[in-house]
Amino acid sequence: MSSKKLDNLRAFCMNRWPEKMGATHGVEHWDRVAKFGQMLCQGGADMDVILAFAYLHDSERQNNSIDDEHGSRASAFIDTIRDTELRELSDEQIRKLKRACELHTIEHRTGDITIDTCFDADRMDLLRVGIMPDPKRMATKRGVELVSDPYYEVYYQEICTHYNQENKNNIIK
Ligand SMILES: [Fe+2]
Numbered sequence: 001m002s003s004k005k006l007d008n009l010r011a012f013c014m015n016r017w018p019e020k021m022g023a024t025h026g027v028e029h030w031d032r033v034a035k036f037g038q039m040l041c042q043g044g045a046d047m048d049v050i051l052a053f054a055y056l057h058d059s060e061r062q063n064n065s066i067d068d069e070h071g072s073r074a075s076a077f078i079d080t081i082r083d084t085e086l087r088e089l090s091d092e093q094i095r096k097l098k099r100a101c102e103l104h105t106i107e108h109r110t111g112d113i114t115i116d117t118c119f120d121a122d123r124m125d126l127l128r129v130g131i132m133p134d135p136k137r138m139a140t141k142r143g144v145e146l147v148s149d150p151y152y153e154v155y156y157q158e159i160c161t162h163y164n165q166e167n168k169n170n171i172i173k
């Protein structure tokens with residue numbers, strides 16, 4: 001996905017996000033999931049799918065606590081923007097993106113490196129709500145390594161500190 005298309009997708013998702021929903025599952029989280037996705041991406045994982053997941057997986061949340069259906073709703077929503085915001089993605093990429101969104105709160109691991117990287121990118125941001133990601137619950141080898149690193153909390157805080165809404169390139173690069 002070109003960076004312009006990614007910018008457009010990010011802006012599109014931000015515009016739809018109700019202000020009252022705040023930051024816990026909002027753009028600050030999405031940007032960090034994108035950053036973590038880049039840190040995790042290896043072994044044939046599809047970065048375009050992972051970036052699209054970052055901005056879409058929680059976009060259909062209706063509250064910040066229990067909302068079991070938000071992944072399924074995100075998957076259904078993807079169908080409605082398949083020919084507009086997501087037109088650069090292939091049918092196979094859309095299939096993986098939908099599956100990652102649908103399963104991100106349900107499955108531990110699928111065996112698909114792209115989908116599993118999406119899961120771990122989201123899990124790596126659990127510290128925003130004070131939860132240390134559990135290596136046993138990560139889906140990828142790289143995810144296990146990163147959250148097992150004794151400096152994980154330090155670099156997590158650095159990523160949060162450097163977050164700047166006016167200059168998301170600090171995060172996305
Ligand atoms: Fe979610």
Ligand SMILES: [Fe+2]
Nearest residue numbers: 029057058122
């Ligand atoms: Fe999330």
